[in-house]
Amino acid sequence: MANSLDAYLILSAMLFAIGTFGFLARRNAISMLMCIELMVNAVNLTILAFGAFIPALKDHASVIALIVIAVAAAEATVGLAIVIAIYRNRRTPLVDEYDAMRQ
Amino acid sequence: MSIPETIPIIGASWDDVLFVLFAAVMLGSALLVVTLRDIIRSGLAMIVCFGSLAGLYVLLGSPILAAAQVLVYIGAISVLVLFAIMLTQTKAGPARLVFQTQWWAAALAAVVLVVIFAAVVAATDWGAVAVRVQSTTDAVARLLFSDYTLPFEAVSVLLLAAVIGGIFLAKRDEVRD
Numbered sequence: 199m200a201n202s203l204d205a206y207l208i209l210s211a212m213l214f215a216i217g218t219f220g221f222l223a224r225r226n227a228i229s230m231l232m233c234i235e236l237m238v239n240a241v242n243l244t245i246l247a248f249g250a251f252i253p254a255l256k257d258h259a260s261v262i263a264l265i266v267i268a269v270a271a272a273e274a275t276v277g278l279a280i281v282i283a284i285y286r287n288r289r290t291p292l293v294d295e296y297d298a299m300r301q
Numbered sequence: 302m303s304i305p306e307t308i309p310i311i312g313a314s315w316d317d318v319l320f321v322l323f324a325a326v327m328l329g330s331a332l333l334v335v336t337l338r339d340i341i342r343s344g345l346a347m348i349v350c351f352g353s354l355a356g357l358y359v360l361l362g363s364p365i366l367a368a369a370q371v372l373v374y375i376g377a378i379s380v381l382v383l384f385a386i387m388l389t390q391t392k393a394g395p396a397r398l399v400f401q402t403q404w405w406a407a408a409l410a411a412v413v414l415v416v417i418f419a420a421v422v423a424a425t426d427w428g429a430v431a432v433r434v435q436s437t438t439d440a441v442a443r444l445l446f447s448d449y450t451l452p453f454e455a456v457s458v459l460l461l462a463a464v465i466g467g468i469f470l471a472k473r474d475e476v477r478d
Binding site: 199200201202203204205206207208209211212213214215216217218219220222223224225226227228229231232233235236239242243246247248249250251252253256257258259260261263264265267268269270271272273274275276278279280281282283285286291294 | 314316317319320321324327328331332334335340343344347350351354357358360361362363365366369370373374377378381382385386388389398399400401404406407408410411412414415418419422423427428429430431432433434436437440441444445449452453456459460462463464466467468469470471473
């Protein structure tokens, strides 16, 4: 099982779907950012699985995954800063109470 | 004393057992991340999820990525998320409703997504070999600093911009407050 590409791809598909569900369903803005991190990790697992099982992609996959990790770190920094800035104005982390543009 | 090739009683190879173990821990803790009511606990479950992902990266033959995963995700991003959680906790405690009212639609979307991915994986011949190829850190470093120099530099500029942007956004604005 550990030697088949399909097992890793299905595993990362399940992780991605869990992240998608959490992003769509949770009310807390920080929970949503955590779910985005889960989805980014699922993508990274896919990249590394392809790199491990397709010889032509061997080292390229590791380099691309490293760059993805760095970009995810940048995204987390800015995302959390935005959440904290909104929290300072609205006093709640729940996204369904950010309804200023609806009123 | 050396470890036998396969586990004595079950007859499964160590790699398979480790894969199933890491996969089960990863999916279980990911489910905890999206379902736990207390957001600090879901942040801690996220650390477990990232740790088992690092184990999967080792299984996939790329130890440098496992090290980067532990350093960046467990060491930096998780701590950042936990700090942000503690800065945005309301005094009333965790929210009464964990999910918004249309969570069933999100669950449906996730299930459809898994089905589509499974169909794609089953229907495609990726041209994969049956053994895992190990990637050495040396080769990764050579590639990173030869073919991928431009993305590497772009990422460093991006990280600098993100740090400055993060400070600017989270900074207290004295004039308007």
